[in-house]
Amino acid sequence: MEHRTPGQDPGRLRAGAGGGPAPRDMAVDAAPLGTGAAPPSTPPAGPSSPGSGRSGSVADPPGDLPAAGRGATPPAPAAESGREEAEHAPGTPTDRLRYLEAATRRIAGGIDQGETLRELCRAAIPAFADAMLVHLREPLPTGDRPPDGPLALRLHSIAQGPEDSVTGAPPGTAGFVELTVTGPFAELLLAGRPVFGDAAETAPEVGALLEPVASMPPAPSPGRRLIIAPLRGRHQLLGTAALLRGTDRPAFTGDDLLVASQLATHAAFGIDRAMLSGREASLADALQLTMLPSSLPAPTGVRLASRYLPAAGTSQVGGDWYDAIPLPGNRVALVVGDVMGHSMTSAAIMGQLRTTVQTLAGLDLPPEEVLHHLDEQAQRLGSEHMATCLYAVYDPISQRLLVADAGHLPPVLLHPDGVGEVLRIPPGAPIGVGGVPFESVEMPAPTGATLLLYTDGLVESRTRDVWSGVELLRARLEATASAAASPPLETLCDAVLTILGQGARDDDVALLAARFDGFPPRNVAYWFLNPEPQTAGRARQLTRRALHRWGLDPLLDTTELLVSEVVTNAVRYASRPIALRLLRTDVLRCEVGDDSPQVPRMRRAQAGDEGGRGLFLVDRLAQRWGATRLSNGKVVWFEQPIPEEFREFREADP
Numbered sequence: 001m002e003h004r005t006p007g008q009d010p011g012r013l014r015a016g017a018g019g020g021p022a023p024r025d026m027a028v029d030a031a032p033l034g035t036g037a038a039p040p041s042t043p044p045a046g047p048s049s050p051g052s053g054r055s056g057s058v059a060d061p062p063g064d065l066p067a068a069g070r071g072a073t074p075p076a077p078a079a080e081s082g083r084e085e086a087e088h089a090p091g092t093p094t095d096r097l098r099y100l101e102a103a104t105r106r107i108a109g110g111i112d113q114g115e116t117l118r119e120l121c122r123a124a125i126p127a128f129a130d131a132m133l134v135h136l137r138e139p140l141p142t143g144d145r146p147p148d149g150p151l152a153l154r155l156h157s158i159a160q161g162p163e164d165s166v167t168g169a170p171p172g173t174a175g176f177v178e179l180t181v182t183g184p185f186a187e188l189l190l191a192g193r194p195v196f197g198d199a200a201e202t203a204p205e206v207g208a209l210l211e212p213v214a215s216m217p218p219a220p221s222p223g224r225r226l227i228i229a230p231l232r233g234r235h236q237l238l239g240t241a242a243l244l245r246g247t248d249r250p251a252f253t254g255d256d257l258l259v260a261s262q263l264a265t266h267a268a269f270g271i272d273r274a275m276l277s278g279r280e281a282s283l284a285d286a287l288q289l290t291m292l293p294s295s296l297p298a299p300t301g302v303r304l305a306s307r308y309l310p311a312a313g314t315s316q317v318g319g320d321w322y323d324a325i326p327l328p329g330n331r332v333a334l335v336v337g338d339v340m341g342h343s344m345t346s347a348a349i350m351g352q353l354r355t356t357v358q359t360l361a362g363l364d365l366p367p368e369e370v371l372h373h374l375d376e377q378a379q380r381l382g383s384e385h386m387a388t389c390l391y392a393v394y395d396p397i398s399q400r401l402l403v404a405d406a407g408h409l410p411p412v413l414l415h416p417d418g419v420g421e422v423l424r425i426p427p428g429a430p431i432g433v434g435g436v437p438f439e440s441v442e443m444p445a446p447t448g449a450t451l452l453l454y455t456d457g458l459v460e461s462r463t464r465d466v467w468s469g470v471e472l473l474r475a476r477l478e479a480t481a482s483a484a485a486s487p488p489l490e491t492l493c494d495a496v497l498t499i500l501g502q503g504a505r506d507d508d509v510a511l512l513a514a515r516f517d518g519f520p521p522r523n524v525a526y527w528f529l530n531p532e533p534q535t536a537g538r539a540r541q542l543t544r545r546a547l548h549r550w551g552l553d554p555l556l557d558t559t560e561l562l563v564s565e566v567v568t569n570a571v572r573y574a575s576r577p578i579a580l581r582l583l584r585t586d587v588l589r590c591e592v593g594d595d596s597p598q599v600p601r602m603r604r605a606q607a608g609d610e611g612g613r614g615l616f617l618v619d620r621l622a623q624r625w626g627a628t629r630l631s632n633g634k635v636v637w638f639e640q641p642i643p644e645e646f647r648e649f650r651e652a653d654p
Helices: 093-108 113-124 183-191 203-209 254-291 344-362 367-381 466-483 489-500 535-549 553-573 614-621
Strands: 131-137 151-160 179-181 226-232 237-244 302-309 319-327 331-339 387-395 400-406 412-414 420-422 440-444 450-454 509-516 524-529 578-584 587-594 624-630 633-641
Touching: 093 113, 093 254, 113 131, 113 151, 113 237, 113 254, 151 183, 151 237, 183 226, 183 237, 203 226, 226 254, 237 254, 254 344, 302 319, 302 489, 319 344, 319 509, 331 344, 331 450, 331 509, 344 367, 344 387, 367 387, 367 400, 387 450, 412 466, 420 466, 450 466, 450 489, 466 489, 489 509, 524 535, 535 553, 535 578, 553 578, 553 587, 553 614, 553 633
Parallel strands: none
Antiparallel strands: 131 151, 131 237, 151 179, 226 237, 302 509, 319 331, 331 387, 387 400, 400 440, 412 420, 412 450, 450 509, 524 578, 578 587, 587 633, 624 633
């Protein structure tokens, strides 16, 4: 029999009005599953022997799928030489088991819903049936809870076999309309029982179910040339598979019901597995995104920008993260990390490590101490959980950068003159290894420079090693800076991401950019005072002098009172000199540091108490206040708003 392509003969099965091809969205992934000519009564030994008229299309039965229920037993393909299939009569239990083994193996190879259904159709046609319609539930149920509402089915795909197996043309595009199933047929499908087309329960529904392919046989009912097999997953009905045979083949038998049931069950499990994997990936994505910063802080002296790009949809979620954490003294901690592996566990571990970093940063520990304690926490979570992390602290007043690295890629510094530099940081062991010391490196952070922290997903790919990617990143930064002096951070981040190319990403990308603006020295006043009884009076004098120089005389009285209260409390507990610092930005910030770890707390003073009311005054008069415990003591701070007319600095330094 001559092989014909779809649409050559009006007598073959079609899914469009007037004999046209199947509509795009009626086929799997907007393309027909393919057709093939009917196999001859004695198939050739190879997949495409001369004169066979076979073209090896996707609908032809694969070499390892013997035709079930045919009038002759095909010889074994060359790949299965030595197997004597000819000694088995057609339709014997051995043939069916052999067919099911190959078919279920093929169906199980599908990695998503679309591929699973394609493999189901290819396994069934033409080896078992001549045509197949797959309807999926609308909407597909998720979880274990039964869906609300009636049982609605929507046509998902059509597969068709030999050209002369089915006659007639579909009357229209009714397959696009949802089919609501009720009554005994719905109960039968929900019970998961495959039935013939002539079953009493199916009679009212068969016509609507097969309407996209019109009259399968000429008779009003397809009878036993139709099997309707429910696609039932682990807990829910997912849809139906309608298998049809033409008049040139024997009708289905009772044993074929079992074969159809097995095919449908394995396909349903594949769909269920794909849905479960999709839900897990969605949950992992949501988990990771909720653990990343929703917004970046706006500390004085540094501007920040970030990017996060998840991996391609075919990859599992990773554990990349970034963070920017304000520290006492207008400093800011810049963090980037990457948990090794891709899974929901990696995302959960990332969240725990990020929380640990934020807690350690609140203690104002040096970078190497932060990584040391983070390493200890990772070991408590399990030795199999490892991560890389880079922790940097920028001080806008001293314009210095302190960096420690735990197995992470080095940051890139774009200097104000447009020269990119890959910073040389001692590479420590990854977090979770344990027993390895970390080292901090201090370096200048000039005003106008930009620091870029990133994860390996930005610079490493299947076609590029990591260090070539780092060099490409540095070159891209330089090229962007040469095109426009001091480019905006958002523009710089977008330019950096262009090195990823257009292909699918196998790993997440986390990017944090920091532009160092520094802090003008004229807006800082700093003193060290001995903890003596007269220190509070000395602090008031120094504060008055600084505020007068800045033109903030309206704040003199309130600021003097608050400074006096905080310094008096520090004198009470300190054993070493007290640090008093005033910072002028859009607010006036006062910081008092001492070597006592005891953080002050507000308490209600009794009527006869001489003290205990200072923090109440601070709380009432200051816009904000707080206390931060440090590794060598604490800092108590408060802020006052500066009126709009006094915010601009108008005088030169004396």
